Amino acid sequence: MEQDGLPKFGKIEPKHLTPAVEDLLAKLESDFSSMEADLSKKSDIDVIDYDEVLPVLEKMQYPIGFVWGIAGHLNGVKNGDELREAYESNQPKVVQSMTQFSQSKPLFDALSAIEKQWEESKDDDDCPSFLMKQQRRAVESSLLDMKLGGVGLEGDEKERFNEIRQRLAKLSNSFSNNVLDDTKAFSHTVENSEVMEGVPESARALWANSYAQHMKSEAKEGEEVPEIDMDKATENGPWRVTLDIPSYLPVMQHVKDRSLREKIYKAYIQRASEKNDDKNNVPLIYEILTLKQELAKMLGFSNYAELSLAKKMAPSVEAVTELTDLMAKKAIPAARKELEEVTALARKEGGDDYAEGVLEKLEPWDTTFWSERLKESKFDMTEEELRPYFALPAVLDGMFGLLNRLFNIDVKAADGEAEVWNEDVRFFKIFDSDTGEHISSFFLDPYSRPENKRGGAWMDTCIGKSQATNHDIPVAYLTCNGSPPIGDQPSLMTFREVETLFHETGHGLQHMLTKASVGDVAGINGIEWDAVELPSQFMENWCYDRPTVYGFAKHWETGEPLPEEKFEKLCEQKIFNSGMMTCRQLYFGQLDLALHSDFDASAAGKGEGPSLFEFSNGIAEQYIPHSMPLEEDRFLCSFSHIFAGGYSAGYYSYKWAEVMSADAFGAFEDVGLDNEEGIREIGRKFRNTVLSLGGGIAPSVVFKEFRGRDPTPDALLRHNGLD
Incomplete structure (x- = not known):
């Protein structure tokens, strides 16, 4: 190669x-x-x-x-x-x-x-010079990695340690494949147009296109498949629903048929679970947790969570729990009130199915649907109304304008200058605005492809900056799973998809704008895991900044800008149901930490003590008492972040880093978001610290260099409406 x-x-x-x-x-x-x-x-x-x-x-x-x-x-x-x-x-x-x-x-x-x-x-x-600081951090990090990698082990213990590492790598890959395969295996075809009453055209078009593509892929060799009129198919069906997020979420948000929502919801939360013997991740989870505990003990830690935290900013499990409980104290009462309000609307407008005495509480497949109705009634605006203003090409142009404004860089399309793995993938180059120097590049893979692409969104390294390997132009992969274009219509994004694009771009910027030249600590390398989300979450804040939004929010057909009242409502919506969303994230983070510190997976796997899901529900009672999971909920079986990704005993990092990212954005709020000169000055400072220094300097020190002090959670609570 x-x-x-x-x-x-x-x-x-x-x-x-x-x-x-x-x-x-x-x-x-x-x-x-x-x-x-x-x-x-x-x-x-x-x-x-x-x-x-x-x-x-x-x-x-x-x-x-x-x-x-x-x-x-x-x-x-x-x-x-x-x-x-x-x-x-x-x-x-x-x-x-x-x-x-x-x-x-x-x-x-x-x-x-x-x-x-x-x-x-x-x-x-x-x-010491910056180069010397990088070298010292690289050596320090390498020594810690080696200690955690078993360098101090000998004989049988070392052999067993290595067996575990091999097995964990295999289990992680199998876990991910099971999720991908089970997601891909499910589909439900709707032929009754009454079911589609009130469903947005974009969702119907997506499902109709999915059905057409499926029929083509299933056709036997030589069999002629009649061309489908997509306008008629969008209106009349059939419609094929799958479990990838752009297909799944509109069912939960817009389909009135409760039985269909229930079917799709349960299929989603039971992916790769006991219902599918060939793709069952339950035994894999027990084995992964058991092996990680054994690994941690061999290295002298009480549990795997302690081992994980040895390379993170958070000093202990207790420190993470302290932050979590601080947030939960504010979020749980807010979440209860939010759910009560959603339930009241369902009782009022849902008919006999939701009447007192008939339905004791909203089921999980009801909550998203009625939350969407409540949001529409509160703000007199639907998500579908916004899509035409968020065409991907325009969003990219607007986001690139923000990057120029903040960080003094120019992003230019370079399609055709690099080979790609799919025709939808694009290639871009980044230049310094002052010097015109080409400083980095990235691939963008924006759309969902459930047939061969795993779900979620991520940034990864293609080429890292390194003096040793003579690479001065870092290259990133930015991968999303957004709504694909349909026919002549470009990708019309949901606002959540816009935020996701900004998020992954934030990760990419830390990789691509690094000034570090020691490869082990350049870009995102060597950065403590619970700080790595800082630039990504920071970038999401700009989705509510007026100049930024009006840099891309133009109707894809008419060119008309987003109406002022819609932008104001969009900003008001930011804290809608933030209590429930915060509780959900806190639950995931604490469950992850508890599984890797307090759960006896070895005993549970033998049927002794609480099962994986009984244990999970115990954590849920502490952090989402207002909305407990179903007995048959198996979301852990598709929780790839902690069982097939880098977030084992580290999912809390999203909240830990969000404290820093919100506080960092607070620096821009302090100078005034309408103060263009001040914004540019702070933006350059953010580039020259958070985005430039990589892992060459400890993130706590980098934050102090940018903000002048340690981070506090005040800005995060305020941004979430929980202060």
């Missing part, structure tokens, strides 16, 4: 992966063995130079990292049987290779010696 430049997606095939991985790993093993031998020859009196260790290692690891990164990316956005098989067969080899690095005693000793040398010379270097 070619290593120079951007990935050649047009030429990459699954069959290329195994020979590429095997060749690169063989060379890597040989090179690293030579490096270990050289380091082992160093005597105690020898001075070990930093440049002899981490930069050499970084350069050595880059080729396999590049190839495996591409494989992982394609596994998420272009999943197929052949690629999946190749990925799964090579994953153990890559994990084994990475384990070799983390458990290398010569490497650990060399890094320890470098750290000791720096400690002894600290008095002579009271004001």
Whole structure:
């Protein structure tokens, strides 16, 4: 596989992966063995130079990292049987290779010696350069990674530790595949037009298009499929509903038929659970939690949550719970009032089905529907009314205008200058506005493709900035699952999809605007996990900023700007049901932490003690007592963040970082959002601190450099209407 430049997606095939991985790993093993031998020859009196260790290692690891990164990316956005098989067969080899690095005693000793040398010379270097600070953070982080990677283990214990790491990698991949497959396997076709009464045209068009595409894909070879008139199909059906979010959410929000909402809701919350023996994630969860607990004990921690927090800002489980409970004290009473108001509307307008004595409380498949009706009645505006003003091309132009305004950069389309994995993917370049220098690039994959793309939204690294590997132009992947264009109509986004795009762009900016040149701490590398959401959540705030919104909110057909009253209502809607939404996030965060600290998965897996879901409900009683999950709720079986992603015992990070992001946005509020000169000045400062320094400086120090003090939760409570 070619290593120079951007990935050649047009030429990459699954069959290329195994020979590429095997060749690169063989060379890597040989090179690293030579490096270990050289380091082992160093005597105690020898001075070990930093440049002899981490930069050499970084350069050595880059080729396999590049190839495996591409494989992982394609596994998420272009999943197929052949690629999946190749990925799964090579994953153990890559994990084994990475384990070799983390458990290398010569490497650990060399890094320890470098750290000791720096400690002894600290008095002579009271004001180290940014490069020196990066190097020290890189060494410190590498040593901690190696300690957590089992470098101190020996014999049978080390062998067992490595077995666990291999098994966890396999389980994580299987978990993700089960969610993708079970999501893809479900569909429900609606032919009765009465069911679609009151459903927005955009949703009907999406479902009609899904049905048409499904019929084409199911046609036998040589069978002619008649062309479908999409206007008529949108109006008359059939309509095919699936479980990817752009399809699922409109059912919950707009379909009046309670039985259909119930069917789709239960299918969604039971994905990859016991109902599907072949794709059941329940035993995987028990095994993942059991193995992580065993891993933590081997490293001297009481539980996996403590191990996880060893690399995060939060000092302890108790500190996280303290912040959570502070938020919950404000959010739970607000959530109860919000649900009472939604319930009252359902009782008033829902007819006999919702009458007192007939329905004791709203079911989960009712809450979203009636919340949407309450929002419409409160603000006299529907989500559907806003879509025509949020066409993706215009949103991109407006967002790029904001980036210029805040950070003094120009984003320019460069479609055709890079090979892509799908025709919908776009490529952009970023330039410094003052110098015109090309400083970074990114791919944007904006639309849902439930047939081969996993759900959610994420940013990932394509190429990182690194002096050691001679890469000065970082490249990012920005991946969303938004509403696709239909016919001649562009992608008309929901406001939530607009916020998601801004969110992922925030992550991308921290990767792409970094000034750090040590690869291990450049961009998002080396940043404590509970700080990594700061720039992403910060960017969401600008979706309520007047100049920003009017930079893109124009009707896609007429060019008319978003009416003033709609913008005002949009801002008022920001705190609508914020109590319930806050409680939901707090519940997820505390459940994740509790599963990794207090839950005995080993016993539960044997039928002893509370089950996974009984334990889950115990946490729910503390944080969402107003809206307890159904007995059959199995959302944990698709909670990929903590079982197939990087958020194990770290989901709380969203709230931890949101405290910082809200406080950071408060700096702009302090100078006045209508003070253009002040906004530009603070924006440059944000770029030169939060977005530029990467992991080269501790995030707590970076925040102080930007804000002049430690963060407080005051701004977050105010933004959520909970102060």
